[in-house]
Structures are given as structure tokens and as C-alpha cells.
Amino acid sequence: MRTRSIRAATLSDVDRLLALETDSFASDRLTLRSFRHFVRSPTAVLRVMREGADILGYYLLLFRARSEVARLYSIAVDGRHRGRGLAAALLADAERAARRAGRMRLGLEVREDNAPAIRLYERRGYVFTGRIADYYADGAGARRYEKRLDRPARGRPREADD
Ligand SMILES: CC(C)(COP(=O)(O)OP(=O)(O)OC[C@H]1O[C@@H](n2cnc3c(N)ncnc32)[C@H](O)[C@@H]1OP(=O)(O)O)[C@@H](O)C(=O)NCCC(=O)NCCS
Secondary structure: OEEEEEOOOOHHHHHHHHHHHHOOOOOOOOHHHHHHHHHHOOOOOEEEEEEEEEEEEEEEEEEOOOOOOOEEEEEEOOOHHOOOOHHHHHHHHHHHHHHHOOEEEEEEEEEOOOHHHHHHHOOOOOOOEEEOOHHHHOOOOEEOOOOOOOOOOOOOOOOOOO
């Protein structure tokens, strides 16, 4: 049986990440160059969900100095594997990564016509904080959400930061 895991992305993942990005987003896509940059960036966390050699999904978190809010810049799951809770697992991992980096809140923007993603965030405790008109390249508006992150329980073993 092939085990599923969420791990830090490496440079060998970027071609597959670009294919996933192209399938998942019609506009405002990350480029190969930006994936390469974020693999190495100290102010980003780019993690992939793997099953054997396959990449089933990924997320990208960005940090700003002196901000207690981490930003979920992107999250996507391979179209063949949607509706099985993989995005929820990636989101939970992103929340832990943000907390490990000392952030108290996780913020994000989502297209206002993206019902699956809006449902994902609202069901997992993200609070609507406002709308931004004309946010995406094609003129679509965004909904902005934020979630306060739990403190890690004292004495709980740290998860691998790989
Ligand atoms: C949004 C996305 C990441 C969800 O991935 P997923 O693995 O299918 O999501 P999950 O199976 O973990 O489901 C999470 C929640 O979303 C909801 N959801 C998933 N697909 C849905 C759909 N087609 N319609 C409505 N709700 C949907 C589910 O109801 C689920 O909530 P529940 O389990 O509490 O009922 C995926 O559709 C995707 O990659 N889309 C393209 C990229 C994208 O839009 N990313 C978000 C950018 S902000």
C-alpha cells in the first residue's frame, strides 16, 4: 500500500507543481520560476502531499516580518483526487506550519465564485472579513477570510519540520 504524506517541496517537484497549477487555476497562476523561488525562500512554506511518486496537492504559505498573520497564498488538489478530504488535510498542516512559525492567525483571499474553496474555509472556522472588488487578473472579486490559530498544547511533540 502506498502511504500518503505531506512534505516540504523540493526543486524536483516544481514541474509537477506547475502542471497541477495549470489544471487548477484559470488565471493568476504561479509560474515555474515562482515555485523555484518559494522552494528556497525563508519567508515561505511550500509543502506537497505525496502518494508514492505522485503529488496529489500542495499549499503555499507566506510570512511577512513583524506580522502575526500568515497568508495562505495558494492551495490546490489534483482534480482526480478532490472531494476526499485532501484539501482539509493540507489546510490543517498549513495551520500547524503557521503556528510553528509563531503566527497567531492565518489569512487568505478566495475568488467569490469559488464555491468549493469557500465551503472548505467556512467549514474549518475561517471568518469572512471583507470583499475586495476587481482582485484577480480577469476582474473577479475576492472574499477575504481569517482564522485565529490554536496554541500548540504544552508538551505535545513537535512535528517534523522537513
Ligand atoms: C478547493 C479545493 C482545494 C478543495 O479540495 P478537495 O480536496 O476537493 O477538498 P476536500 O475534499 O478537503 O473538501 C473540503 C470541503 O470543501 C467542500 N467541497 C469540496 N469540493 C466541493 C464542491 N465541488 N462543491 C462544494 N463544496 C465542495 C466539501 O464540502 C468539504 O467540506 P466538508 O468535508 O466539510 O463537507 C479543490 O477543489 C481545488 O484544488 N480547486 C482548484 C484550486 C482552488 O480553487 N484552490 C483554492 C484557492 S483559494
